[in-house]
Amino acid sequence: MSEPLIRRLGELPAAEPDIRRTEHIRKRCHARLARQKKTRRRLVSRMPTSERMAPVWQSAIAVLGFVYLTQVILIALAVYGLT
Amino acid sequence: MDRDTELTLVGRLRQGEADAFDEVYAAFNRPLFTFLLRLSRRRDVAEDLHEETWLRLVTHAGRLQADTRLGPWLFTVARNLYVSYRRSRALEESAAAGLTGLWPFSPRETSPFEETAANELERRIERALANLPTTSREVLLLVAVSGLDQSEVADICGITPSALRQRLHRARELLADALERDAVHPPVLEGAPPCPSR
Numbered sequence: 001m002s003e004p005l006i007r008r009l010g011e012l013p014a015a016e017p018d019i020r021r022t023e024h025i026r027k028r029c030h031a032r033l034a035r036q037k038k039t040r041r042r043l044v045s046r047m048p049t050s051e052r053m054a055p056v057w058q059s060a061i062a063v064l065g066f067v068y069l070t071q072v073i074l075i076a077l078a079v080y081g082l083t
Numbered sequence: 084m085d086r087d088t089e090l091t092l093v094g095r096l097r098q099g100e101a102d103a104f105d106e107v108y109a110a111f112n113r114p115l116f117t118f119l120l121r122l123s124r125r126r127d128v129a130e131d132l133h134e135e136t137w138l139r140l141v142t143h144a145g146r147l148q149a150d151t152r153l154g155p156w157l158f159t160v161a162r163n164l165y166v167s168y169r170r171s172r173a174l175e176e177s178a179a180a181g182l183t184g185l186w187p188f189s190p191r192e193t194s195p196f197e198e199t200a201a202n203e204l205e206r207r208i209e210r211a212l213a214n215l216p217t218t219s220r221e222v223l224l225l226v227a228v229s230g231l232d233q234s235e236v237a238d239i240c241g242i243t244p245s246a247l248r249q250r251l252h253r254a255r256e257l258l259a260d261a262l263e264r265d266a267v268h269p270p271v272l273e274g275a276p277p278c279p280s281r
Contacts, residue, residue, distance in 0.1 A: 005259060008208055009227035015117040017133065025134050026108060029141045030101045036145060037099040 084110055084153075093151050096144045104141060111157050114229055118158065121224050122165050124213050132168060136161045155235040158225060162239055169217070211261035219254035226251060 044052070077083045084092075095103030115136060120129040139160050147156075212220060218240075225236040237247040 005255065005262075006223075006227045008204075009212070009223060010230065012205065012208065012228060014113045015120045015129075017112060017116040018130070021130055021134070022112060025137050026105070028134070029104055029108070029137050032138065032141045033099045033101055033104060033144065036141070040099070040145070 089153055090150065093147055093149060093153065096140075097147055097149070099144060104144075107140070107153055108137065111154065115157055115161055118224050118229055119161055119165065121212065121228070122162075122217070122221055123168070128168065132161060132164045135164055139164075152235065154229075154231060155239055158229065158231065159239045162221060162225075207262055207265050208258075211258055211265055214261060215254065215257055218250060219257050222247065222250050223254045223258065 074083070092103050092107055096107065116129060116133045119132050119136075120126060123129050123132065136157060140157065212223065215223070222236060222240065225231050225239060226233060231239070233247055233251070234244055237244045240247065240250075242250070
């Protein structure tokens, strides 16, 4: 009963949105995206330098920490004659 | 649209790329509009809700999860907007009916699809679909017409997969019954033109 019916439903024609309205929506969405992008950029540029540089110095500290720990492990291994 | 393309598009949308929006728009514009038109049965309502759905997408673009599924996301928003619209209209109608007691009510409206259906069977299906309760109509539209997975449809409707299966089963029965009734007693519409050609 139902499967051919479901198939029939799937074959029903799609509706065609009005072309002018479609273009109008696209333009409105583009404008909103552009506005949001601009706002984001403005917010980033207003951030204090220390905040903007945070990812850089956080990464630098992580790298230095890793190098330091590696050296400590290597020295410890050398002290116990394991290298 | 395959999953990798979809994930790339989501990433680009999060960056606010207009080209990514255009690709999503091209892929989902018609299915979304068709869904809203069949759900609301009114072109003006479907057009307004359709526009609002797309505006919601761009407003939330920067906050989309990286693994967002665009189809279910858009259909969820569209459905929720329709539910809100229905709720506000029901409030307006009950208020107006309370004031006048003479509010005109037409339980059987002709859907835009019914008016342009290519053949008699299509017209009967459109008519039966248009007269189903909204909850039945929406699951049939999402599963059978929009081709979404049942798990996605359950999420969109905010119900469990087993509840969806029950709702779908009931909807199929209602549709089959409506078609059967329609075949035995086809409605006579006042002033309806004989099957228009497309």
